[in-house]
Amino acid sequence: MIAVVDYGMGNVRSVERALHALRAEAVITGDPDVLRSAERIVLPGVGAFGVAMERLHGLGLVPVLDELVLERRVPTLGVCLGMQLVCTESFEHGDHRGLGWIPASVRRLEPGEQNLRVPHVGWNDVTARPGASLFEGAGVFYFVHSFYVDPEDDADVAATCRYGVEFAAALECGNVVATQFHPEKSQRDGLALLERFISWQPALAASPA
Amino acid sequence: MVKTRLIPTLQLKNWGLVKSRQFAHWRPIGPPVVAGRVYNSRGVDELIALDIDAPRQERTPNVPLLRDLADECFMPFTAGGGVSSPEDVDALLRAGADKVAINTGILTHPERVQRCSREFGAQCVVASIDARRVDGGYEVHVRAGTEPTGLDPAAHARHAVELGAGEILLTSMDHDGMMDGYDVELIALVAQAVDVPVIACGGAGTPEHFVAAVRAGADAVSAASIFHFTRHTPDDVKRHMREAGLDVRL
Amino acid sequence: MPSVRYCSRCLMPETKPDLSFDAEGVCDACRSAEHKNVIDWAARREELREILDRYARKDKTNYDCIIPVSGGKDSTYQVIEVLEMGYRPLTVTWSACSYTDIGRHNIESMQKLGVDHIQFTPNPRVYRAMFAEAFKRVGDGCWPCHVGIFSYPVRVAVNYKVPLIIYGENPQLEYGGPASASANNVIDRSWLEEFGGLLGNRIDDMLGVEGITEADLIPYRYPSDEELRAVGVSAIFLGYYVKWDARAQLKKVMDSGFRVNDSVADVGTEPHQEGTYTNYENLDGKFVGVHDYLKFLKFGFGRATDHASIDIRNERISRDEAIALVRTYEGKVPRRYLEEYLEFVGMTEDEFYETLDAFTNKAIFVTDENGRLVRDDNGEVVKKVWPDGEGAVAEGERLAAPYR
Numbered sequence: 001m002i003a004v005v006d007y008g009m010g011n012v013r014s015v016e017r018a019l020h021a022l023r024a025e026a027v028i029t030g031d032p033d034v035l036r037s038a039e040r041i042v043l044p045g046v047g048a049f050g051v052a053m054e055r056l057h058g059l060g061l062v063p064v065l066d067e068l069v070l071e072r073r074v075p076t077l078g079v080c081l082g083m084q085l086v087c088t089e090s091f092e093h094g095d096h097r098g099l100g101w102i103p104a105s106v107r108r109l110e111p112g113e114q115n116l117r118v119p120h121v122g123w124n125d126v127t128a129r130p131g132a133s134l135f136e137g138a139g140v141f142y143f144v145h146s147f148y149v150d151p152e153d154d155a156d157v158a159a160t161c162r163y164g165v166e167f168a169a170a171l172e173c174g175n176v177v178a179t180q181f182h183p184e185k186s187q188r189d190g191l192a193l194l195e196r197f198i199s200w201q202p203a204l205a206a207s208p209a
Numbered sequence: 210m211v212k213t214r215l216i217p218t219l220q221l222k223n224w225g226l227v228k229s230r231q232f233a234h235w236r237p238i239g240p241p242v243v244a245g246r247v248y249n250s251r252g253v254d255e256l257i258a259l260d261i262d263a264p265r266q267e268r269t270p271n272v273p274l275l276r277d278l279a280d281e282c283f284m285p286f287t288a289g290g291g292v293s294s295p296e297d298v299d300a301l302l303r304a305g306a307d308k309v310a311i312n313t314g315i316l317t318h319p320e321r322v323q324r325c326s327r328e329f330g331a332q333c334v335v336a337s338i339d340a341r342r343v344d345g346g347y348e349v350h351v352r353a354g355t356e357p358t359g360l361d362p363a364a365h366a367r368h369a370v371e372l373g374a375g376e377i378l379l380t381s382m383d384h385d386g387m388m389d390g391y392d393v394e395l396i397a398l399v400a401q402a403v404d405v406p407v408i409a410c411g412g413a414g415t416p417e418h419f420v421a422a423v424r425a426g427a428d429a430v431s432a433a434s435i436f437h438f439t440r441h442t443p444d445d446v447k448r449h450m451r452e453a454g455l456d457v458r459l
Numbered sequence: 460m461p462s463v464r465y466c467s468r469c470l471m472p473e474t475k476p477d478l479s480f481d482a483e484g485v486c487d488a489c490r491s492a493e494h495k496n497v498i499d500w501a502a503r504r505e506e507l508r509e510i511l512d513r514y515a516r517k518d519k520t521n522y523d524c525i526i527p528v529s530g531g532k533d534s535t536y537q538v539i540e541v542l543e544m545g546y547r548p549l550t551v552t553w554s555a556c557s558y559t560d561i562g563r564h565n566i567e568s569m570q571k572l573g574v575d576h577i578q579f580t581p582n583p584r585v586y587r588a589m590f591a592e593a594f595k596r597v598g599d600g601c602w603p604c605h606v607g608i609f610s611y612p613v614r615v616a617v618n619y620k621v622p623l624i625i626y627g628e629n630p631q632l633e634y635g636g637p638a639s640a641s642a643n644n645v646i647d648r649s650w651l652e653e654f655g656g657l658l659g660n661r662i663d664d665m666l667g668v669e670g671i672t673e674a675d676l677i678p679y680r681y682p683s684d685e686e687l688r689a690v691g692v693s694a695i696f697l698g699y700y701v702k703w704d705a706r707a708q709l710k711k712v713m714d715s716g717f718r719v720n721d722s723v724a725d726v727g728t729e730p731h732q733e734g735t736y737t738n739y740e741n742l743d744g745k746f747v748g749v750h751d752y753l754k755f756l757k758f759g760f761g762r763a764t765d766h767a768s769i770d771i772r773n774e775r776i777s778r779d780e781a782i783a784l785v786r787t788y789e790g791k792v793p794r795r796y797l798e799e800y801l802e803f804v805g806m807t808e809d810e811f812y813e814t815l816d817a818f819t820n821k822a823i824f825v826t827d828e829n830g831r832l833v834r835d836d837n838g839e840v841v842k843k844v845w846p847d848g849e850g851a852v853a854e855g856e857r858l859a860a861p862y863r
Binding site: 011013014017018021046047048117119120121122123124125140142143144145146162163182184185186187188190191 | 210211212214249252254279280282283284285302303304305307329330331332333375376404405406428429458
């Protein structure tokens with residue numbers, strides 16, 4: 001059973017729909033007991049980092065998630081804000097602590113010299129790094145975000161995207177993968193990635209922080 | 210880089226889908242779910258669905274029908290029609306929409322629009338602006354195009370962005386359903402006035418029209434009639450756009 | 460959300476596309492029917508004769524017109540009319556995917572009226588692949604059939620250089636067809652869009668489905684505008700020129716050998732087709748029951764309502780009698796050929812119901828708090844509002860067929 005974590009922020013229904021379309025057994029839940037019986041986890045998220053962490057703590061979900069991810073090493077997928085939450089810290093509207101599963105910081109996308117529009121919204125090309133588990137070469141995925149992830153260890157970058165600068169479109173570290181884009185909203189390429197996640201057996205030599 | 214998006218628009222009226230001409234003369238198209246499935250199978254970039262009866266009947270949008278549509282979309286889905294409060298936005302997001310379009314609400318409940326943007330994020334809020342030509346320029350209309358406002362679309366768009374809208378959906382009432390080309394002047398006017406993405410709508414009849422709209426400043430192009438009434442498919446159009454040098458997703 | 464309104468005279472609901480009610484709540488189909496009684500049909504028939512004369516071949520080396528036929532009573536009636544007026548049609552059939560015995564018999568009986576007939580059967584492998592995909596994509600497995608039925612006669616018109624095509628009833632009830640204009644009005648691509656029932660899907664969208672290639676789609680392609688102009692292909696709707704009365708026409712076609720369904724009888728005492736109380740419609744194919752059921756799920760009404768409304772307009776039954784018939788026969792899961800259907804589209808019964816549920820308009824059927832459809836003890840979905848303003852049929856309230 002794949003648990004789609006419900007903490008009141010995020011398009012849980014879209015994720016569930018996509019997983020069902022791929023014939024996977026998925027359940028939307030914010031109940032720690034139900035979560036404990038999950039074989040895989042998807043952590044979605046739409047909105048502000050600080051508010052999300054408050055909610056996760058407030059609902060008592062952090063200990064359960066830590067147990068599942070760090071101890072039981074359950075395959076875990078963070079999506080969009082979910083990818084940012086797995087990081088150590090974020091500088092969105094202040095200074096916040098994240099779940100810390102992957103050492104990284106979350107920073108604001110800058111318009112830069114090209115005066116790009118922020119948020120970064122739309123379909124963009126994603127190039128996978130060799131060995132990235134959930135990707136097969138390049139793909140086009142849907143992004144909508146104003147912040148990006150800056151990992152401490154470049155080896156944790158699974159795929160990149162270019163919007164003014166090159167940034168991490170996806171991370172992979174042990175049993176945790178995360179995408180800045182929305183696979184459940186990226187049709188063909190997105191559904192293919194989710195399908196790979198459903199059967200993914202992480203190599204457990206490397207372990208998250 | 211981010212690709213130029215092609216976004217078909219669906220209009221819900223009287224229990225089903227319709228296609229309008231100049232915001233009047235509605236022709237039925239069929240059940241919404243069918244259109245949703247067809248577009249999803251065609252791999253369009255996004256889908257917009259507007260309940261055009263809601264503003265006239267002064268009610269909230271038809272959530273069951275919009276939810277049915279959202280269920281078919283494995284791409285971003287924008288829902289709208291009669292939205293004027295954070296509760297409306299929440300209901301639509303829960304039903305599966307990724308973004309919500311607000312039109313009349315920008316004028317009648319600006320403080321609520323601000324709240325929506327703060328609560329759900331600016332990228333969730335699309336300001337939908339309908340405009341028609343008048344002497345010396347253009348005039349914004351609300352309530353599904355029935356009420357003139359005396360407002361200039363560029364100024365109104367700026368105001369909407371100030372309230373927290375993350376995108377503008379700009380529709381030309383004169384060219385709606387006419388398939389005679391987008392109103393490129395109107396597009397340029399609004400695109401130059403704001404920093405957020407502008408989705409142009411109204412008038413597409415040939416693949417070349419889409420190219421003209423993008424060159425006038427649109428970040429995304431929307432259409433309906435061309436896909437219901439001609440042999441052109443979204444892929445046709447995108448191929449033409451790519452040949453014209455635009456970066457699109459195929 | 461407001462609840463569905465019905466015509467105050469017949470039983471058509473406002474969920475039917477293209478239907479509108481006037482100030483008295485009467486639908487435009489009923490008004491057209493009223494109007495039928497004040498039309499000068501003699502004058503219309505003269506118009507028809509003029510048009511046929513204009514297109515007829517004086518040298519008799521080619522046909523005067525094309526009539527698309529299915530073996531059904533409507534198209535058979537069209538053939539009888541044109542023959543009686545003294546013209547020579549070429550009849551064209553796009554084969555149904557699964558003929559019943561009656562369907563086959565009725566085609567032969569139509570041929571015996573004394574006409575040349577082309578029967579085209581599309582590649583069954585290609586057809587089956589498109590049927591299965593269309594069922595999932597647009598909720599209508601018959602989609603490739605609609606395309607074929609509409610496009611193929613036009614292709615024949617082009618290839619045989621016979622410009623006039625005669626259709627039956629006009630769905631829009633507005634005008635007689637492009638050929639009725641004094642200037643030659645060629646039916647171009649937009650005619651297909653308007654009357655072809657493509658549901659937004661295009662033939663091109665089928666490329667790649669189960670390996671379908673360009674060549675597989677040859678018979679489905681509508682001729683190009685150039686081809687149409689070169690021959691001057693045009694069309695008329697017979698229903699504009701001749702007063703349409705289903706039951707009267709039925710009698711006429713039966714007199715020349717047309718057979719109705721007199722063998723099937725499960726509910727009540729009178730044999731009837733699935734989804735309706737009549738026994739003379741849609742006899743040719745086995746899968747029409749599913750097609751009709753999907754219409755019921757999408758729009759809230761099926762052919763029982765169609766037939767009952769026609770009978771009301773022709774003053775054969777009262778509105779109350781009609782409602783009773785509809786509530787007994789309409790919107791029942793089509794079990795008669797269901798197994799064959801599942802095999803044909805390659806689905807399990809569960810997948811079938813999943814697909815049906817996706818196409819059901821949740822605003823007009825009863826759903827639970829999660830937005831999922833509620834089913835009664837017989838496994839049927841439950842309509843929120845029937846034409847008499849009441850909710851669904853109460854348990855055990857199944858009527859015998861009262862129609863005489």
